[in-house]
Amino acid sequence: MLYPLNSADKLGFTDVKSLISAHCLSEMGREMVAKIQVMNNGELIRKFLSQAAEFKTILQHDSALPINQLFDIKVLANKARIEGTFLTEDEFYRVQASLTTVYAVIAYFNEREGQYPNLEALFEHLPIEKAILKKIDLVIDAKGKIRPNASRELQEITSGIAKAEQEARRKIDQIFKAAGSSGWTADGSLTIRDGRLCIPLLAENKRKLKGFIHDESASGQTVYMEPEEVFALNNKVRDLEFERRREIVKILTTLTDELRPYVPLLLSYHGLLTKLDFVRAKALFAIDIEGELPQLSNDATIKLINARHPLLYLSFKKEHKTVVPLNVQIDEGTRVVVVSGPNAGGKSVCMKTVGLLQMMVQAGLLIPADESSTVGVFRQLFVDIGDDQSIESDLSTYSAHLSKMKHFVENANGKTLILIDEFGTGTDPQFGGPIAEAVLESLNHKKVKGMVTTHYSNLKIFASNTDGLENASMLFDNQQMKPMYMLEVGKPGSSYAFEIAQKIGLPQNVLNLAKNKISIGQKKVDTLLVDLEREKKEIFDTKLQLDKQQRRVNTLLTENEQLKKYLEENQNALIRDAKQQAKSIILDANRLVENTISEIKSNQADKEKTKELRENLNKAAQKNTVKTAEAAKPVVDEEIKIGDWVKLTDSDTTGQVMEIVKDNVILAIGELRTVVKKKRVQKVSKKEVPKEMRRSNLSNTSDVANFSPEIDVRGMRGEEALYAIEKVLDRAIMMGFGNLKVLHGKGDGILRKLIRGYLKKYEQVSHMEDEHLDRGGDGITYVYLK
Known part of the structure; x- marks a missing residue:
């Protein structure tokens, strides 16, 4: 295996x-x-x-x-x-x-x-x-x-021991008291010698009392005697204890x-x-290690999402650092991932993470990766990491590597996972590179799966032109000359040998001499890789901006559709209420006219009575006119408070006041939030607001109350963190919050720089600053909004 x-x-x-x-x-x-x-x-x-x-x-x-x-x-x-x-x-x-x-x-x-x-x-x-x-x-x-x-016999023996011990103690107390009165005893009290209770006697009085002397003091002036009467009782206790032990053995044996x-x-x-x-x-x-149960597959495949090396995770956890998560997929399409990049950029850790997590899963252990990760079953795991030179076996470093390659080529198959670190090193690169390429080609023909790390350009080129092989690189910040410890699949990485040497401080004349000694083709390849990486970063930043703009467009379209829907609902509700009210007025008017005609007929058109009825009819008409006008006119209240329902003066749109800022009010119109001038709204009664809108705003008001302008993005990937922050920031701006708290952790500061650079593009962001040192320092960013 x-x-x-x-x-x-x-x-x-x-x-x-x-x-x-x-x-x-x-x-x-x-x-x-x-x-x-x-x-x-x-x-x-x-x-x-x-x-x-x-x-x-x-x-x-x-x-x-x-x-x-x-x-x-x-x-x-x-x-x-x-x-x-x-x-x-x-x-x-x-x-x-x-x-x-x-x-x-x-x-x-x-x-x-x-x-x-x-x-x-x-x-x-x-x-x-x-x-x-x-x-x-x-x-x-x-x-x-x-x-x-435990048994009747044991109970009787135990009782006998207790009685004998009590009698012996009573007897020796009497003798000790009498001897003390006679002045025979030395200073002190009863003492234990050889497991027996004894009286301390002055040596000159030892013959005045019958008994057995067990010991004497260092000076010889005091002897420790067990009186004769007590001696017999203590022997009886000892016999009973032996008998008790025999009974206990009998009970335990049974x-x-x-x-x-x-x-x-x-x-x-x-x-x-x-x-x-x-x-x-x-x-x-x-x-x-925050281990999870991944999805299991019977196929020889690996798909790790947000995976972390468990030992590195525990080590960083003690130092309050975060591990950059790994995302990699190895399957029938991408069988072998060829990882390149700068030294100390994380290539070996990346490969060891894949190997260790695979071993842990196949040993029945949960792994520190997202539960949506998929891990298959491999029948063989071949590893070539480190220097296995052996004096006893007469193996050099390169010989040890070659012996492993021989075993790999002869025994690997489609159910084998190979992990090779620094593929091809240990000998002249002019020959080591082609041999490594030939071994990789042979392994690829056998459909093996795995990951190899290398600095050799020929392996990078071979991987880019061969089905089943896929280049990958460890990202490197070529501006600050620091590794980012993030794996990017799809392109090879530069070793940044000259850039790193320059940063360390190697003299420029030495660097120029070295550059002149490498071939033009190799120089072009390495320069191309550096340029590609720089362009890739620019494209990534542009993609983030486009995604942000697209999400904002989608949000505006959704808001527009919802606003249109609410307007239609309000309009229909008002027309419906007006029709119902008009119908009621007409019915009342008809009833009044009929009653008036009936009264006139019954009074045979008496002038005085007819005049009185006509006046009543006019009063009723005026009353209905005022009532209709009042119904059409919204309730006006100069003092608008939070929670009031208002209507825009230039439309039929109705909303609820969420916040009042100087001459502006923040309205909740369903799920939407908008800011308008106070003079553009007028207060309306709650009855005029449709029930559907009231229920919608009630739930949304609860959302506002529960919303906290704070987000924790520790452990997230860069793009994932920015997307999460953007959603919270949009809500904070829409709800009128003054600041936003972002917990991103310290680590190497990569995530912090990415987040702050991204937030600077928002015109609503006033400035940013670190949390107080006692409460997290530069592991937390406060974003202040205009």
Whole structure:
């Protein structure tokens, strides 16, 4: 699978295993971590990855799994298997604690049945024999000590020991008190010698009291005597203790005999605890590196999105730096990526990231990459990194490289992933380059997949003209002469040898001499690469600007359509209300006219009565005229407040006041925001606003309340960060916020410079400044708006 055998060390996989091992609670868990191997069984890989992902979910979003202490009960089970042996009190305590943990774990998952299927499979069909635990609980207490009432005989013996000890203590206290009254004792109190309670006597009085002398002081003036009466009682206690020990052994032997039939089950429980400790350690490591479960493919393919080298990520995390994410794809169309670029530009780290993450996935470990990444399964992983020269094997650096190339060419196939660092180096470039090209061509014919790094121009040209091979370069800021650590697929990169040498300070005459010694063709190629990179950056900046303008055009078109829709809805609503009101007035008028005619007829056209009725009719007409005028006239209120509904005086557009700034008001018209002069609006009653608009504005008002002019773009790619900032900036400007806070991190300052250069193009941006040093310094930019 792996060639050579030290590939795991070269790629950092051994270090990853060490970090996982540190999270284990038990030795058996650490032993299992040490056995982690790269697998090529897709189903097995999928199962191990899913287990780690489920345990990560438990650690982050569920109650804690009850596995705080784990013991190696496999050794105890094997000991109990032998006839005539017995487990000690402490050993039974470890079995007891382990069984309690197992049953608690099974109960935990039973409560969440179906939620973690891959972890549940670890104890599927595993029986729960609580009878074992009950038998142990009858003998061993919660502190791991044997219970005084474990048997009737033990209880009687324990009681006898307590009575004998009490009698011996009472007796020696009497003797000590009497001897003290007689002046026979030395200064001090009762003391222990050889495990027996003794009286300190003056040496000249030792014959005045019968007993056994256990010790004397350094000066010889004090002896420590156990009185004769107490001696017999203490011997009785000692005999009872021996008898108690024999009874305890008898009880433990009986309990071990009862446990012996369950030894296979204990071994199964041991396996469950070991696997849980193992998966838990993998999940904790995944949390440390922000590991995710990628999409798995049965094909030999790789598509990494926002991938990071786990060891580099942890190292940078301690220093509060960020790792530039890697995006790369290796498939049937792009089988081998040929990476070029300047020294110390990140070529080797890029390649090691691909190799290490591939090994981690095929070992069942979550990786620090976007969950939309796709990782396939390779049957072989061939690695050529570093100097493997050997004095014992009489191998030079180049010979060691060639021996690996021989193995690669002979054994590689379409299911092989190759990783070659500094391809072709170690010998005369005039010959090393063509040999490397021939090896690469042979590997390409075998449909192998992988990544190689090189400085050789012939390999760059070969990759650009060959199907299945793809050039890529590590980006380099040729203005500041600093690497950007970003992989760009599609074109080779310059080594920037002369530029870097000039920046370091190599004398100009030496540089000129060197330039004259290289061929014209090579000089043209390198110059062309530098020019291409510069043009690429200009095109990239132009693309960003065009994308920004296109998004703004799309936004304006959407706003126009929405505004048109609201205008139509308002117009239709007003016409509908006017028609309804006119209909009501006509009905009232008709009813009044009919009543008037009826009254005139009933009074036989009396002049006075007719005059009175005519006046009432005129009053009603005037009243309806005023009512119609008032209905048509909007409510006027000179003092407009936030939250009021207003209408533009020169149109039927209705909106809600979100903010008042001097002589201007900011209106919310549905999802739109606009600024108008106060004199162009007049207040209207809420009833005149259509319900649909009120509901829309209510939700949008909530959006304004919840909006925060702050964005965190740490870990994002440059283009992704700019797009996210643009959206927040547009909303901040539209809602009238005075500033915007951008968290981009410190790192090498590449992202900060990119963001600030981009924001300077906005005419609405007044100026920018760093956060206070105590609160983040130049890792945070405050953008002040006009």
